[in-house]
Amino acid sequence: AQSVTQLGSHVSVSEGALVLLRCNYSSSVPPYLFWYVQYPNQGLQLLLKYTSAATLVKGINGFEAEFKKSETSFHLTKPSAHMSDAAEYFCAVKRANTGNQFYFGTGTSLTVIP
């Protein structure tokens, strides 16, 4: 089965500090990996996705993620946190034989301290 694990349901960082949100996947074949962000009372917005073209993926709002096959990880980072980054972040994976079905992690709530 293909799934993702997000370590840390809550992460707090100071404004201007590095943001690191962890995601590990379990898969026997290279997966398609995604990071989405959800602001209160809104749907999910795509931050970035990995589709095997490049291991370092740059997304919107200064976020990036690195695919590390040896560690089965796809951690999300941002060099300097901004107050507007406070939200819920979801890592998700798709597998080739189930089309568009996402398997989502449990989410990480990011708090940015001024």
Add this chain to the structure above:
Amino acid sequence: KAGVTQTPRYLIKTRGQQVTLSCSPISGHRSVSWYQQTPGQGLQFLFEYFSETQRNKGNFPGRFSGRQFSNSRSEMNVSTLELGDSALYLCASSLEAGHQETQYFGPGTRLLVL
């Protein structure tokens, strides 16, 4: 281009009733997927429709059903509502149905069952 729209945004029903939620995908998108989001279970896949055909279905009881129209708009129906059906229901659309496709989410319909 307009994003994914969902109606209604909020809904209150009582146990035993049925409900229909609507999703209009981004213009030109042919795949529509539905997800249920709850605090306890997180984001769970309900089903996916492509060209009016259900392609994939999650592990939900038969009370949950859906359909897609020729203009790609989709509806989901929940019959005999239970308290546990209270959730945010998210719709997502993509151009095609492949696993490499990027899905765009709507704002969701928040259903409260009393």
